[in-house]
């Protein structure tokens with residue numbers, strides 16, 4: 001059984017070994033999360049080359065050696081040589097998180113298929129059984145959780161903060177938090193006013 005979590009990797013060092021299309025996909029995810037990415041590979045796809053030229057990643061144009069792992073928080077071995085990928089896992093220190101693109105069993109973590117809507121993240125994993133199914137499920141979820149969720153999550157975050165500072169009664173607090181998570185709030189263009197009224201009512205109910 002794998003343990004699911006959302007890792008903060010902004011400004012952490014990530015090393016990706018290999019410069020093919022799989023490496024490129026993993027690099028994009030790492031950059032989105034704000035990691036400092038170094039790619040180690042004698043060659044790069046044109047997309048990775050573009051990122052290197054733009055200074056978004058650093059490129060070490062060489063074959064893998066153990067020393068490239070120095071200072072890495074997270075390591076992804078995505079070469080097309082399974083022996084090299086396995087060697088990366090053997091060389092890494094116990095606290096370095098390692099993913100092998102061709103070897104789920106030896107990986108410390110696996111990368112799920114992901115949908116992002118602002119603060120909302122939906123990650124789907126099949127534990128390596130079928131990455132294609134993970135991607136398909138995400139495609140289905142994309143319709144259910146459309147772009148509207150981005151502003152809705154902003155509304156929820158701001159409203160929850162307000163509830164936390166202005167309501168002391170635990171039962172009333174819980175009721176409000178559940179109410180704003182209702183689908184009707186997601187769809188309501190006047191939800192801010194509706195929430196303001198509810199909050200006012202709750203505060204006066206508490207004062208009684």
Ligand SMILES: C[C@@]1(CC(=O)O)c2cc3[nH]c(cc4nc(cc5[nH]c(cc(n2)[C@H]1CCC(=O)O)[C@@](C)(CC(=O)O)[C@@H]5CCC(=O)O)C(CC(=O)O)=C4CCC(=O)O)c(CCC(=O)O)c3CC(=O)O
Pocket residue numbers: 025026029099100101102103104109110111112113114124125126127128129130131132134135138
């Ligand atoms: C274990 C894992 C390790 C990891 O990469 O972390 C892993 C392993 C392997 N993938 C393989 C193949 C493919 N992977 C994809 C696609 C994705 N693979 C991703 C994750 C994962 N892949 C992790 C498990 C996640 C899970 O199961 O939930 C996604 C979700 C995320 C991402 O990569 O960012 C991304 C979809 C991105 C999106 O949502 O768009 C496609 C389809 C395509 O490219 O369109 C194919 C071809 C079809 C096929 O082979 O099934 C192979 C065989 C290689 C070979 O044959 O040589 C292995 C190795 C093995 O199985 O042994």
Ligand SMILES: NC(=O)C1=CN([C@@H]2O[C@H](COP(=O)(O)OP(=O)(O)OC[C@H]3O[C@@H](n4cnc5c(N)ncnc54)[C@H](O)[C@@H]3O)[C@@H](O)[C@H]2O)C=CC1
Pocket residue numbers: 017018019020021022023040041042043044045062063064078079080081082084100101102131
């Ligand atoms: N996890 C996933 O999502 C998927 C994983 N795979 C696996 O990922 C691997 C890579 O796939 P692709 O990117 O399509 O391959 P690719 O052949 O396009 O790229 C491989 C890259 O690794 C580099 N490389 C090879 N030996 C190296 C070494 N010793 N040191 C540094 N770099 C080295 C090559 O120069 C090349 O840039 C394959 O082994 C495949 O089995 C394939 C599809 C999906």
